[in-house]
Amino acid sequence: MGRYLIQRFGSMVVSLFFIVTITFILMQLAPGGPFASEKKIPPEIEQQMNEKYGLNDPLHIQYFNYLKDVAQWDFGPSFKYTGQSVNDIINRSFEYSLLLGLESIFLALSIGVFLGVIAALRHNTSVDYTAMVIAVLGISVPNFILAAALQYFFAMKLGVLPVARFDSFLHTILPAVALATTPMAFIARLMRSSMLDVLNSDYIKTAKAKGLNERVVTYRHALRNAIMPVVSYLGPLVVAILTGSFVIEEIFDIPGLGAEFVNSVTNRDYTVIMGTTVFFSALLLVSILLVDLLYTLIDPRIKFGKEGGKS
Amino acid sequence: MKKVLEVKDLNVFFDTYKAEVQAVRGVSFDLHEKETLAIVGESGSGKSVTSQSIMKLIPMPPGKFAGGSIKFNGEELIDKSERQMEDIRGKEISMIFQDPMTSLNPTMTVGKQIAESLIKHQNMSKAQARKRGLELLELVGIPNPEARIDQYPHEYSGGMRQRGMIAIALACNPKVLIADEPTTALDVTIQAQILDLMRDLQDKVNTSIILITHDLGVVANAAHRVAVMYGGKIIETGTVDEIFYNPTHPYTWGLLGSMPDLEGDSDEELQAIPGTPPDLADPPKGCPFAARCPYAMKVCENHMPDYFELSDTQKSACWLLDERSPKVEPPESAKVGGSKRDEQ
Ligand SMILES: Nc1ncnc2c1ncn2[C@@H]1O[C@H](COP(=O)(O)OP(=O)(O)OP(=O)(O)O)[C@@H](O)[C@H]1O
Numbered sequence: 001m002g003r004y005l006i007q008r009f010g011s012m013v014v015s016l017f018f019i020v021t022i023t024f025i026l027m028q029l030a031p032g033g034p035f036a037s038e039k040k041i042p043p044e045i046e047q048q049m050n051e052k053y054g055l056n057d058p059l060h061i062q063y064f065n066y067l068k069d070v071a072q073w074d075f076g077p078s079f080k081y082t083g084q085s086v087n088d089i090i091n092r093s094f095e096y097s098l099l100l101g102l103e104s105i106f107l108a109l110s111i112g113v114f115l116g117v118i119a120a121l122r123h124n125t126s127v128d129y130t131a132m133v134i135a136v137l138g139i140s141v142p143n144f145i146l147a148a149a150l151q152y153f154f155a156m157k158l159g160v161l162p163v164a165r166f167d168s169f170l171h172t173i174l175p176a177v178a179l180a181t182t183p184m185a186f187i188a189r190l191m192r193s194s195m196l197d198v199l200n201s202d203y204i205k206t207a208k209a210k211g212l213n214e215r216v217v218t219y220r221h222a223l224r225n226a227i228m229p230v231v232s233y234l235g236p237l238v239v240a241i242l243t244g245s246f247v248i249e250e251i252f253d254i255p256g257l258g259a260e261f262v263n264s265v266t267n268r269d270y271t272v273i274m275g276t277t278v279f280f281s282a283l284l285l286v287s288i289l290l291v292d293l294l295y296t297l298i299d300p301r302i303k304f305g306k307e308g309g310k311s
Numbered sequence: 312m313k314k315v316l317e318v319k320d321l322n323v324f325f326d327t328y329k330a331e332v333q334a335v336r337g338v339s340f341d342l343h344e345k346e347t348l349a350i351v352g353e354s355g356s357g358k359s360v361t362s363q364s365i366m367k368l369i370p371m372p373p374g375k376f377a378g379g380s381i382k383f384n385g386e387e388l389i390d391k392s393e394r395q396m397e398d399i400r401g402k403e404i405s406m407i408f409q410d411p412m413t414s415l416n417p418t419m420t421v422g423k424q425i426a427e428s429l430i431k432h433q434n435m436s437k438a439q440a441r442k443r444g445l446e447l448l449e450l451v452g453i454p455n456p457e458a459r460i461d462q463y464p465h466e467y468s469g470g471m472r473q474r475g476m477i478a479i480a481l482a483c484n485p486k487v488l489i490a491d492e493p494t495t496a497l498d499v500t501i502q503a504q505i506l507d508l509m510r511d512l513q514d515k516v517n518t519s520i521i522l523i524t525h526d527l528g529v530v531a532n533a534a535h536r537v538a539v540m541y542g543g544k545i546i547e548t549g550t551v552d553e554i555f556y557n558p559t560h561p562y563t564w565g566l567l568g569s570m571p572d573l574e575g576d577s578d579e580e581l582q583a584i585p586g587t588p589p590d591l592a593d594p595p596k597g598c599p600f601a602a603r604c605p606y607a608m609k610v611c612e613n614h615m616p617d618y619f620e621l622s623d624t625q626k627s628a629c630w631l632l633d634e635r636s637p638k639v640e641p642p643e644s645a646k647v648g649g650s651k652r653d654e655q
């Protein structure tokens with residue numbers, strides 16, 4: 001296992017290297033500069049700023065400096081918020097995003113799995129149809145529309161939940177629901193079809209033929225096998241939650257990393273754009289690694305690094 | 312001999328959205344103590360539905376019992392609740408399935424899968440169940456049980472998995488073991504080993520076996536009596552000798568004719584039975600085999616014959632046995648020389 005982890009870690013470093021390089025190149029290709037704005041800055045001042053931030057150095061020097069800094073987990077100073085480093089911004093805003101993300105992942109997984117399982121157990125009944133209608137709606141309604149609808153009903157009409165910001169647990173509910181709904185619906189459908197497959201499989205018949213009751217058959221034998229596709233979906237789930245958070249954090253005015261990223265793009269805050277991109281990528285790579293490790297725990301057929309054993 | 316199982320006039324139908332599929336239509340048979348009854352017949356003839364009905368493992372809906380009775384040790388199973396059936400499944404009646412690759416749970420060790428029924432039916436502790444599990448693995452001929460018991464099914468070979476399945480099925484010394492094509496998915500050599508094992512264990516644990524197969528070679532080897540199924544009905548039944556040496560139903564002739572002669576010294580062609588089995592959603596009024604039967608008469612199409620009793624043990628449902636019918640000799644291909652019985 002140790003060797004496997006080292007291998008995986010190595011390939012993560014390589015991936016990150018390419019991501020940093022590509023972001024760097026893309027940023028260079030984008031027209032305009034960090035100090036371009038509606039207000040004309042006097043050229044001498046712009047020159048001075050460029051000097052200060054090292055933007056007058058030859059490109060490859062800039063690139064190597066940036067690589068060196070990133071290797072030390074230092075993303076440099078922000079161009080827009082004077083006196084703040086990109087690391088400060090990430091550290092400050094990430095806890096909001098993390099909380100929102102975890103809450104959404106929890107919601108998506110628990111409700112999605114639950115809906116999928118009962119839909120499969122009550123296959124072709126009204127319970128099944130209801131769950132699947134919810135799922136289809138959840139998949140087809142974009143999260144920003146759902147967010148607005150939730151704000152309208154629960155905050156403005158009913159007044160039971162705060163409309164925006166992120167100060168207490170109550171504040172987290174609406175954005176988490178808005179963010180979780182699409183993946184939740186996806187998981188529900190995934191879980192239902194995989195559960196139906198498993199319930200029709202021979203080993204479930206074997207389990208029933210042993211005299212085990214339906215509850216034991218469902219929970220001990222079916223669930224663990226049926227959950228595999230959902231575990232493989234955890235990687236894409238993290239991606240969905242991350243990208244969804246850009247929009248949702250804006251809508252709910254949450255000072256999280258997603259909102260920060262969106263702002264940095266509109267501000268052309270180069271270092272923040274690059275820093276958050278690299279940070280998101282690292283986060284994603286780590287989550288995928290965790291998912292793979294989890295998979296090997298749940299499915300004994302998957303060994304570290306290779307699929308299937310001897311059979 | 313004592314009857315363990317008495318199936319009388321069993322009807323099992325499925326409500327599909329197109330039509331009602333009459334999978335099993337008036338099947339009756341008895342199973343005696345320590346006996347092996349083979350049920351043979353083409354794909355779709357209702358063998359699996361019959362056997363799974365005995366354990367009430369048919370999903371209902373879409374399935375339903377449309378009459379008949381299944382008595383186990385004199386007790387009616389059809390009236391039993393799901394709760395009561397749970398105490399019978401795995402303890403009194405067990406089942407092994409065709410494909411050992413898919414009939415074990417891939418995410419649970421073989422030991423745990425054996426232990427489950429011991430814990431459920433014999434109130435064993437985990438430690439006791441493990442000990443018994445080791446004995447069972449030993450009994451079914453799995454080498455090195457100490458290591459094997461904690462392995463997952465994918466670490467077993469096909470033959471070993473079927474042995475594991477047998478260990479699970481026999482864990483609680485059931486009175487009846489239903490084996491639904493237990494060797495179809497295995498290599499020929501492994502097949503013979505598994506059949507030997509089943510015969511061996513039958514003596515040791517005094518189990519009656521219902522052996523479902525479409526391989527008459529397996530029947531010759533392993534069974535005492537045979538029931539031949541076609542189109543949801545048993546069309547002929549008798550002892551193995553009767554079915555092999557004195558078959559009377561043209562479908563049985565066809566089956567015997569399509570059986571390979573494993574000694575391979577004859578040039579006789581394998582005779583597949585031409586035609587297709589009847590559509591059980593719209594079963595024929597008369598004999599289900601009439602459409603494919605080279606000897607079919609007018610009466611066959613419109614009336615299902617009763618059983619003609621040929622001996623205490625042999626019965627056959629064919630109009631050819633009626634005294635008014637013309638005398639018909641079984642075809643050469645259905646004649647079994649000594650070779651077919653004794654091979655393997
Ligand atoms: N759940 C079901 N719904 C509808 N029809 C079914 C169902 N299960 C079985 N049948 C039908 O019942 C008939 C008998 O099936 P069965 O599985 O008993 O055949 P079999 O003799 O075991 O064949 P095989 O040799 O292929 O296993 C088939 O026509 C099948 O289509």
Ligand SMILES: [Mg+2]
Pocket residue numbers: 358359360491
């Ligand atoms: Mg079958």
